[in-house]
Amino acid sequence: MSHLDLDLRALDIFVTVVESGGMTAASQQKGITQSAVSQAVGGLEKKMNVKLMDRSVRPPALTPVGRTLFERAKSLLDTARETSFLVRAHQQRSLPRLNVGMVDSFGTTVGPYLVRELMNEAVEWSVWSGLTKLHFKRLFTREVDVVITEGSIPADERIISHRLLQEPFVLALPVSYDKPVDSLEELIEDLPLVRYSSRSLTGINIETHLRRLGLEARRKFEFDTADATLAMVGVGIGWAITTPLCLLQAKTHLPSIRCEPLPGPVFSRSLMLATRRHELESLQKMISTKSREILELQCLPEISQFAPWALEKIQIGDE
Numbered sequence: 081m082s083h084l085d086l087d088l089r090a091l092d093i094f095v096t097v098v099e100s101g102g103m104t105a106a107s108q109q110k111g112i113t114q115s116a117v118s119q120a121v122g123g124l125e126k127k128m129n130v131k132l133m134d135r136s137v138r139p140p141a142l143t144p145v146g147r148t149l150f151e152r153a154k155s156l157l158d159t160a161r162e163t164s165f166l167v168r169a170h171q172q173r174s175l176p177r178l179n180v181g182m183v184d185s186f187g188t189t190v191g192p193y194l195v196r197e198l199m200n201e202a203v204e205w206s207v208w209s210g211l212t213k214l215h216f217k218r219l220f221t222r223e224v225d226v227v228i229t230e231g232s233i234p235a236d237e238r239i240i241s242h243r244l245l246q247e248p249f250v251l252a253l254p255v256s257y258d259k260p261v262d263s264l265e266e267l268i269e270d271l272p273l274v275r276y277s278s279r280s281l282t283g284i285n286i287e288t289h290l291r292r293l294g295l296e297a298r299r300k301f302e303f304d305t306a307d308a309t310l311a312m313v314g315v316g317i318g319w320a321i322t323t324p325l326c327l328l329q330a331k332t333h334l335p336s337i338r339c340e341p342l343p344g345p346v347f348s349r350s351l352m353l354a355t356r357r358h359e360l361e362s363l364q365k366m367i368s369t370k371s372r373e374i375l376e377l378q379c380l381p382e383i384s385q386f387a388p389w390a391l392e393k394i395q396i397g398d399e
Contacts, residue, residue, distance in 0.1 A: 093120040178202035181215035241354035254316040272318035273297035
């Protein structure tokens with residue numbers, strides 16, 4: 081006998097017998113005769129040359145090998161059902177599964193609307209967030225299919241990419257801080273800087289910008305997410321350098337935050353969309369188009385409520 085010679089239908093009947101408590105109940109549940117149930121279980125025993133059930137007791141009980149098959153069969157049948165479902169979905173031109181890597185600020189603000197608009201393009205969606213530098217690695221290892229992330233895309237002929245958004249870095253201050261902000265030097269003297277994690281690309285870029293200006297803020301507070309960083313600003317602990325989209329991500333804290341332009345030279349970040357070349361290119365176009373629509377129609381009006389002066393510095397798309 082082949083080691084793969086297992087009858088999925090017979091396994092399904094066997095599992096139903098065990099779960100329902102007997103062959104009579106299984107025949108009723110499956111809508112087949114009790115004889116057909118008995119034949120299916122007997123056929124499994126004959127093929128594998130084992131006894132699955134101890135028929136000397138009433139009701140019949142599982143033998144040790146029967147218990148092993150029962151536990152394994154449940155998992156096997158779940159996989160078989162899922163596989164059948166996903167293959168049929170693929171025939172209907174939906175992707176079986178779409179894995180997307182998104183930077184947090186995009187995933188929270190644009191992501192829900194994007195998934196809602198494109199939800200029928202894939203049977204299953206899985207969205208990865210976290211550190212930007214891991215997104216590209218996962219794209220190359222095929223752990224993700226689409227990346228929406230911060231910064232420039234590494235030059236590689238296997239990748240196709242373009243910009244979704246460019247936005248300026250801005251100041252986030254506690255509303256209790258009512259002084260005008262003419263320079264970062266004065267601000268550093270007055271309040272601690274609440275930093276983005278030095279493991280994040282946002283945090284690295286902010287530190288690089290400060291060093292370029294010859295500024296050094298005492299290291300005291302550092303957080304992994306925009307929401308946590310801006311929550312600290314909202315309760316008056318300190319100030320932060322952030323972006324309009326990050327502020328929108330942390331909108332619950334906005335009533336306690338004063339947003340101002342960042343003094344000094346222009347400093348901005350780009351959010352990029354990338355996929356593997358020659359794969360999902362039509363989906364990439366749909367994601368790009370929908371993302372830009374959401375940014376224009378949903379995000380910009382909200383940003384105008386707390387930083388209207390920033391709108392002229394925000395660029396949507398490659399232009």
